[in-house]
Amino acid sequence: MAKIGQQWLNLPQDILLEVFRYLSFEEKANVRATCKYFHQLIDHPTLWLNKTVVLKRLQSCNSCFWTTLRKRRIRCLVIKEATSKQLQKMVNLIPNLTSVSMNVKMNIERLRTLRPLANLQNLQLSNSSLVLDQELLSEVVTFKQLTTLVLCSSLFGRSSSLCLLADLKTLHSLTLHIRQKNPPLLSFQYILFRLPKLRELSLSSVDTWENLSLCFTAPEIRTSKQPDGFEPPCISQLQLEKLTLLNSTNGPLSRKALNQLRNVRSLSVSLTRPCVLLNTNFVHSMLDNLPNITELELSWNGPLAEFVKVLPLELTKIDLINARLSNVDVQLLSDSSGKSLKHLSFVLCNGITETMLKQLPKQFPFLQTLDLSLVHGG
Secondary structure, three states, X not given: OHHHHHHHHHOOHHHHHHHXXXXXXXXXXXXXXXXXXXXXXXXXXXXXXXXXXXXXXHHHOOHHHHHHHHHHOOOEEEEOOOOHHHHHHHHHHOOOOOEEEEOOOOOHHHHHOOOOOXXXXXXXXXXXXXXXXXXXXXHXXXXXXXXXXXXXXXXXXXXXXXXXXXXXOOOOEEEEEEOOOOOOHHHHHHHHOOOOOOOEEEEOOHHHOOOHHHHHOOOOOOOOOOOOOOOOOOOOOOOOOEEEEOOOOOOOOOHHXXXXXXXXXXXXXXXXXXXXXXXXXXXXXXXXXXXXXXXXXXXXXXXXXXXXXXXXXXXXXXEEEOOEOOHHHHHHHHHHHOOOOOEEEEEOOEOOOHHHHHHHHHHOOOOOEEEOOOOOOO
C-alpha cells in the first residue's frame, strides 16, 4: 500500500490535477487531508475555475478560510447571512470577485460595501423584503460593468426608479422577479429599449399584467428628459435571444411586440392556470409567430395537445414540465422536430407509457439526452 501511495506522489503534477478535476467537493476534501503535497494541489486554481462557494454565515468564516479562497482564486460567492461589517471584510480579503449573490435583508449600507469590487459582473439580490426604491437602484447602477443583474423582490418603490437601470449599457442578462400586482410597464418598456446589449430577459408574475405587449413595443420618441437632464438613446429593435416568462396567462401579444421578439431562440414559459381559448393565448401567438425558436421549456398542468400543433419546426431542445402526454402528442412532436431534436425532457409529466418509451428511439433518432424525472404512467 505504501508503494502505491509513493507511485501516486511520483506522478507529474499536470496528471494529478487532471485526475483531481473529476472529484466531487467531498472527495477533494478527503484527498486534501492526506498529505501536505496533496493539500497544496487541491487548492490549485485550475481545480476551482468557475466554481461558486455558498456561504451560509459570514460570521463563521475565519482567516484560514479566506486564505484558502484566495489560493483557489474563487470569484463567485453566494451569501446567505451577513452584516455590513462582515461584507466589508469579505471585500477587502477577496477584491477580485466577479459574481456576488446575496439572499439577505438588503439595505443601502450593505450594498455600498460592494463598491470596491471593480471586476464585479454578476450581481444578484434576492429577498422577499427587498424594496426596489430609487436609493437602492441608484446604488445598483454604480456598477457600470455589470453584464448580469438579478433582482428578486416583493415590490417597487416609485415606478420611475426602475428607469435608472437604463444606465447599465453592458447588461447582457436581466432578471426581474417581482411579486407585485401592477408593475410599472412603461418603466419596463423604457429600460428594455435602452439596453443595446441585452440578450436574455426573465420576468415573473406576468399573469397580473394587463398589457404584456407594451413591454415589447417600441416607445414613441419623446422630448422629455430624466431629472438629471440626460435621456439615454432608444434602440429601434430588441436583440433578445432568450426569454423567460413565469406565472403567465396573458392574451396574445400584438404584432408589433412579436416583431420585436423575432430574434428569440430560447423560450421558457410557466403557465399557472389552464389556458383560455388557444387562439387567444399569448404562448400560442409566440410559438406561431417566432420561427427562430430552437429551445423551448413549457411548464403547465394541461395536455400537450394544446400546443403541439403550433410548435416551431426544427426544435433542438424541448423541456416539458407537468404536461399531460399522449401517444398522438409525442408522434406530432416527432413529425415536426423528430429529425432535429437533440435534447428531450419530460419532468413530472403524466401519461408516459411503456409503449411510448419504446417508440422514442425511432421517433427521435438524433436524441443525445433524455430526462424522464418523476414521470407518471397513463
